[in-house]
Amino acid sequence: MARLLLIAGDFVEDYEIMVPFQALQAMGHEVDAVCPDKREGDRIRTAIHDFEGDQTYTEKPGHDFSLNATFAEISSDDYDGLVIPGGRAPEYLRLDERVLEVVRHFFDHEKPVAAICHGAQLLAAAVSLEGRRVSAYPACAPEVFLAGGDYAEIALDQAIVSGKLVTAPAWPAHPAWLARFHELL
Structure with a gap:
């Protein structure tokens, strides 16, 4: 099976990590979860985003998540695929050049990438999305467009594959999103 890198940070969406x-x-995949400036065994805080009929999602405290690898010690060459969860973490992770280099590695080497919800913010900051159909939380559509991508407005429980990239709008899409990613691997 594949060895996967999952990159996250504080206030990642709980379900999406x-x-x-x-x-x-x-x-059967091996998954290393990392966060810049944190080590194996450190915890990150999560947030639960829910859809309750408001104009946007609501946010509640989630569970703490224990990292099982150290960001400073990983080599992107050692991984077969990348997972980018959403939540608020991508908003500030996209400001970290080290994180952008990791994301670029997977695109440059045509390795499968799975991004969900606000994960598109990290994609848009790291790579051109030109020629790709990309789904994300609808509030991220402008970033997809600005990065040259074709924003795919799909049902909340669906996923879309564009080359080696699989994206979805939010956690209700987990069954479809993870199945498509598994097929790419």
């Missing part, structure tokens, strides 16, 4: 981390392991 917990579910992929566990589900991909259950599929």
Whole structure:
């Protein structure tokens, strides 16, 4: 099976880190979860984003998530695929050149990448999305367009594949998103 890198940070969306981390392991993949400036065993805070009929999602405290690898010690060459969860973490992770270099590595080497929800913010900051159909949380559509991508407005529980990239709008898409990513691997 594949060795995967999952990159996250404080206030990553709870379901979008917990579910992929566990589900991909259950599929037989090895998943290393990292965060810049944190070490294996450190915890990151998560937030739960829910859809309750308001104009945007609501946010509640989530669970703490324990990292199982150290960002400063990883080499992108050692991984077969990349997972980018959403939440608020991509908003500030995209300001870290080290993170952008990791994302670029997977695109430059045509390795599978799975991004969900606000993960598109990190994609748009790292690479050109020209020629790609990309789904994301709808509030990220402008960033997809500005990065040259074709924003795919799909159902909340669906995913879309564009080359080696699989994206989805939010955590209700986990079954479709993770299945498509697994197929790419």
